[in-house]
Amino acid sequence: DGGITQSPKYLFRKEGQNVTLSCEQNLNHDAMYWYRQDPGQGLRLIYYSQIVNDFQKGDIAEGYSVSREKKESFPLTVTSAQKNPTAFYLCASYGTPNTGELFFGEGSRLTVL
């Protein structure tokens, strides 16, 4: 089935460590996104990529990095510079042109110990 796969679902990390969250899609979508969810807040955009080898910062990019070497893959690295990394992370891809409907993965929960 076509969709978006995120891994791992749960991840624990010690302070000072970088960690990479995987996002893979087989929907043949050009654009991909990373959102962060915190309690009581809406989804906030971290980074997005509209095409291979290109990406843009979202509203809360500090402490994160991404790459887009393949159309299917858009991994997110949470670096040690991210001051409050414990959160739920959602990956999405862009579906229908002109309306912007997003297709989402099931998310990854990162906990920093």
Added chain:
Amino acid sequence: ILNVEQSPQSLHVQEGDSTNFTCSFPSSNFYALHWYRWETAKSPEALFVMTLNGDEKKKGRISATLNTKEGYSYLYIKGSQPEDSATYLCALYFGNEKLTFGTGTRLTIIP
């Protein structure tokens, strides 16, 4: 950053009752308003994409309306069922391939 507000934050509804909640935003030019349903441990899924003032969309027992002039959209659920329990997200699309999300309404259906 544009504020997209949803109310209430959470609500509990008896099975069989109907309910509705609101997405409000400053009136502005945007391409579309989205509603997503996000069930626990699943991916958010698009319910409706609405583009025109006065738009009304329906999917089974769920419907939505859009008033761009006054800056709100309503989501209605008729005859709530346990499977309607989810967080409902509203988002605005401005045509720049980015969505701005509200904080969501968490709906719990009480059997």
